[in-house]
Amino acid sequence: MRTPGELSELFRANGRKVTAQRQCIFRVLEGDMTHPSAEAVHIAATREMETISLKTVYQTLHDLADLGEISSLDLGTGMIRFDPNVDDPHPHLVCRHCGKVRDLVAAFPDLQIPDGADLGFEVGSAEIVFRGLCPECRQSTLQLST
Amino acid sequence: MRTPGELSELFRANGRKVTAQRQCIFRVLEGDMTHPSAEAVHIAATREMETISLKTVYQTLHDLADLGEISSLDLGTGMIRFDPNVDDPHPHLVCRHCGKVRDLVAAFPDLQIPDGADLGFEVGSAEIVFRGLCPECRQSTLQLST
DNA sequence: GCCTTATCTACAATCAGTGTTGAAGAACAA
DNA sequence: TTGTTCTTCAACACTGATTGTAGATAAGGC
Numbered sequence: 319m320r321t322p323g324e325l326s327e328l329f330r331a332n333g334r335k336v337t338a339q340r341q342c343i344f345r346v347l348e349g350d351m352t353h354p355s356a357e358a359v360h361i362a363a364t365r366e367m368e369t370i371s372l373k374t375v376y377q378t379l380h381d382l383a384d385l386g387e388i389s390s391l392d393l394g395t396g397m398i399r400f401d402p403n404v405d406d407p408h409p410h411l412v413c414r415h416c417g418k419v420r421d422l423v424a425a426f427p428d429l430q431i432p433d434g435a436d437l438g439f440e441v442g443s444a445e446i447v448f449r450g451l452c453p454e455c456r457q458s459t460l461q462l463s464t
Numbered sequence: 465m466r467t468p469g470e471l472s473e474l475f476r477a478n479g480r481k482v483t484a485q486r487q488c489i490f491r492v493l494e495g496d497m498t499h500p501s502a503e504a505v506h507i508a509a510t511r512e513m514e515t516i517s518l519k520t521v522y523q524t525l526h527d528l529a530d531l532g533e534i535s536s537l538d539l540g541t542g543m544i545r546f547d548p549n550v551d552d553p554h555p556h557l558v559c560r561h562c563g564k565v566r567d568l569v570a571a572f573p574d575l576q577i578p579d580g581a582d583l584g585f586e587v588g589s590a591e592i593v594f595r596g597l598c599p600e601c602r603q604s605t606l607q608l609s610t
Numbered sequence: 611g612c613c614t615t616a617t618c619t620a621c622a623a624t625c626a627g628t629g630t631t632g633a634a635g636a637a638c639a640a
Numbered sequence: 641t642t643g644t645t646c647t648t649c650a651a652c653a654c655t656g657a658t659t660g661t662a663g664a665t666a667a668g669g670c
Contacts, residue, residue, distance in 0.1 A: 335616055335667050357657080371619050376658070392540030397657060409575075411585045420585070424578045429555075429592065437566060438599035439557045445593045446575065453584035481636050481647055502627080517650045522627070543626060 319387055319402035322348060328385060342366050343378045347388065353399040353410075353419035393419060393447060409446035415455035422448065465533055465548035468494055474531060488512050489524045493534065499545040499556075499565035539565060539593060555592035561601035568594065 320328070322344035326336045346362045347354075354362070360375040379400050382388045391399045393410060395417035409422040429444040451459065466474065468490035472482045492508045493500075500508070506521040525546050528534045537545045539556060541563035555568040575590040597605065 330668090333616090337617065337667070339618070355657090369619080373620085373659080374618060377617085392538070394538030394540075411582065411587070413585070414588070420583060422577065422582070426575070429572070429594075431568065431570060431594065437557070438602070439559070439566070439594070439596050440602050441557070441594045441596040442560070443595050445591075445595070447591045447593070448575075448577065448582075448585070448587045449589050449591070450582075450585050450587040456584070456586050476637090479647095483636070483648065485649075515650080519628080519651085520649065523648085 319347060319404065325382070325387060328387070329381070332385065334381065339363075339367060339370050339374050340378050340381075342370060343375060347382075347400070347402050350402060351421070353391065353401050353421075355395075355397040355399055357397065359400065391419070395419070407443075409448060411448050411450065411452075413452035413455055414449050415451055415459070418452045418454075420452070465493060465550065471528070471533060474533070475527070478531065480527060485509075485513060485516050485520050486524050486527075488516060489521060493528075493546070493548050496548060497567070499537065499547050499567075501541075501543040501545055503543065505546070537565070541565070553589075555594060557594045557596065557598075559598035559601055560595050561597055561605070564598045564600075566598070 319325075322341055325344045326341060329336050329340065342363050343359060345366070346359055352358070356372065356376050356379055359379065360370070360372045363370050363375060379388065379390070383390045383400070386404065387402075389401045389404045391401055391410070393399060393412050395412065399419055401419075401421075403421060409424075409426055411420040411422055412418070426446060429446070431441055465471075468487055471490045472487060475482050475486065488509050489505060491512070492505055498504070502518065502522050502525055505525065506516070506518045509516050509521060525534065525536070529536045529546070532550065533548075535547045535550045537547055537556070539545055539558050541558065545565055547565075547567075549567060555570075555572055557566040557568050558564070572592060575592070577587055
């Protein structure tokens with residue numbers, strides 16, 4: 319993802335206004351590797367701007383997704399997650415206990431659908447999701463069973 | 465998925481009762497390849513039993529999923545989809561326009577995470593989702609742009 | 611600084627899915 | 641078949657994430 323300054327430029331170039339709320343959200347997202355939900359972004363943003371509304375956060379995140387600066391992921395955790403790492407496609411690890419999401423940096427072969435197997439679908443993108451338990455939840459599950 | 469009769473047996477064997485509503489749902493699911501949502505199953509079921517409630521449908525679908533007879537999928541279409549084809553893992557094609565889901569029968573290599581790359585995750589399952597446009601939505605999109 | 615227009619906040623609504631509860635019904639034993 | 645017990649049913653209200661609305665506010669060009 320770009321820096322807050324670059325994102326402000328991009329918003330202006332696209333006829334969008336650069337408000338204090340949006341810049342606050344840009345800053346919150348910068349360097350965030352946790353795949354935050356809109357709610358999580360809102361909580362972080364209110365630490366800087368107490369009055370920012372959740373609706374504004376949703377709106378700005380969707381704007382960023384429309385511009386291709388972040389990607390929105392529905393990984394089955396009950397809420398949409400936002401991923402600032404949009405430059406190279408990568409699989410995701412999802413904890414089925416706490417919902418934590420992590421990028422998997424290991425390389426995977428490009429998935430190609432064999433000719434004719436797509437039944438007329440025009441395929442745009444492929445996603446790989448691994449589900450399991452994150453280290454923390456593994457730990458607490460082990461403790462429960464002893 | 466098993467036949468309605470086999471499912472009834474299985475329910476009894478697991479201490480669950482076999483009600484008319486459940487048998488109706490078994491029949492609806494049999495041979496359904498459309499990955500229906502609970503809502504869709506409910507609509508189909510009401511054609512046989514007008515008074516069956518959506519809650520009962522949810523309950524029975526979850527029971528079936530708990531017994532491993534169907535799998536529940538959150539593919540980002542806004543509702544959980546249920547897949548009676550649980551015997552062999554397979555990728556899914558999801559239409560980003562109408563939400564239609566199709567099994568991809570083509571074989572894909574087992575996805576294995578390279579050692580150390582999982583950062584301590586205990587990985588249980590892998591999912592592959594292809595997103596794109598189904599033939600019908602491709603058609604209507606083409607017509608719109610002419 | 612002024613004006614136009616996009617954006618903001620607060621509030622209410624939507625939508626999929628779940629908890630609750632009295633009533634109905636299935637299983638099982640005698 | 642009958643009675644007992646326990647599960648399940650259906651209606652209703654509720655949750656939690658997300659979106660629509662509308663009046664107030666502020667950005668950005670002049």
